[in-house]
Amino acid sequence: MPRYQAVLFDFFGTLTRCVRRGAAHQDTADLLGCPADTLAEVLDRTYYQRASGGLGNAEATLRWVCDQAGVRPSDRAVRAAVASRHRAVRADTRLRDEAVPVLAALRQRGVRTGLISDCTHELPAFLPQLAVAPLLDVRVFSVQVGRCKPDPALYLAACQRLGLVPSDCLYVGDGGSQELTGADRAGMTAVRLAAPDLAEHMAFNVDRGWDGPVLTSLAQVLDLLDPLPAGRG
Structure with a gap:
């Protein structure tokens, strides 16, 4: 049994590459x-x-x-x-190259997956069209919950939908909206994704004082889990 029963991800800047407001x-x-x-x-x-x-x-x-x-x-x-x-x-919105492989590998290990995103109405509308959609067990959107990170309601909503407690969950995010502090206070283990491209990422209310674990690649999430059980893979 993996140490974590679920890994919950931020969306913009975490499952996606850096976001900037484009010409459109x-x-x-x-x-x-x-x-x-x-x-x-x-x-x-x-x-x-x-x-x-x-x-x-x-x-x-x-x-x-x-x-x-x-x-x-x-x-x-x-x-x-x-x-x-x-x-x-x-x-x-451009998914990271690692997003689909990492989500698929988590599921292969028997680990649940989820999304917790501060967002406006657009993301819930187009997420079903993205390759990550069928690999997410739960999706929690601020615009639907009525709260934004770091409010614990978002993290606890994901846990409730998964039937888990916060300590069962690993949270991964780039640090926008003080999401890492929020996840930590909600009782999850939080890690920051500090991929090189995020230097140009559009983010608000960033967790600048974060002194917890840091990853430089989304694929490193898999290193935080127990090894794949024998006979699988």
């Missing part, structure tokens, strides 16, 4: 009649308000963003911009 976001700004730098400033400033899900669905949230930016697009433009933003966030 310009289309969203154009549809809204908003300067791209103004839209980016509002999106950055309001990230946790949007990711906590309290502003309504994707369309209502984007209307609220427009209010913050001082623009008044038509309902038709807002609907088109919601679809445009979905495409833009999806375009920013």
Whole structure:
């Protein structure tokens, strides 16, 4: 039996490579009649308000963003911009080469897997299309739970869905949203992924003082588990 019965992952910057806001976001700004730098400033400033899900669905949230930016697009433009933003966030999302092999190897060892992500409405919509989706036993999204990391509710929701206690779980993340501190306080073992590409990663409220275990590659997660049982593999 592995020491950990489950490994829970952050998404952006952990299962994915570094995330930066790409050129496709310009289309969203154009549809809204908003300067791209103004839209980016509002999106950055309001990230946790949007990711906590309290502003309504994707369309209502984007209307609220427009209010913050001082623009008044038509309902038709807002609907088109919601679809445009979905495409833009999806375009920013590039899975790490190790993501699928690591998740598959964990399952081969009998270890459960899960995702805990601070996110807005786009990720829950497009995650089912990604290669990692069938390899995740649970998916916990802040925009659906109504809380953001490091709130213990996110970590405990994952445990409840898995039927495990926090001490059964290893948590892996790049450190955004003080997620490592949150996982540790919830009773999990937390490790930071410090892959070289993350120097350019867009992240908020980072765990800068983290002094716990650090990995430089997602594949190193497997080194933290007990060896594969004899006769498997």
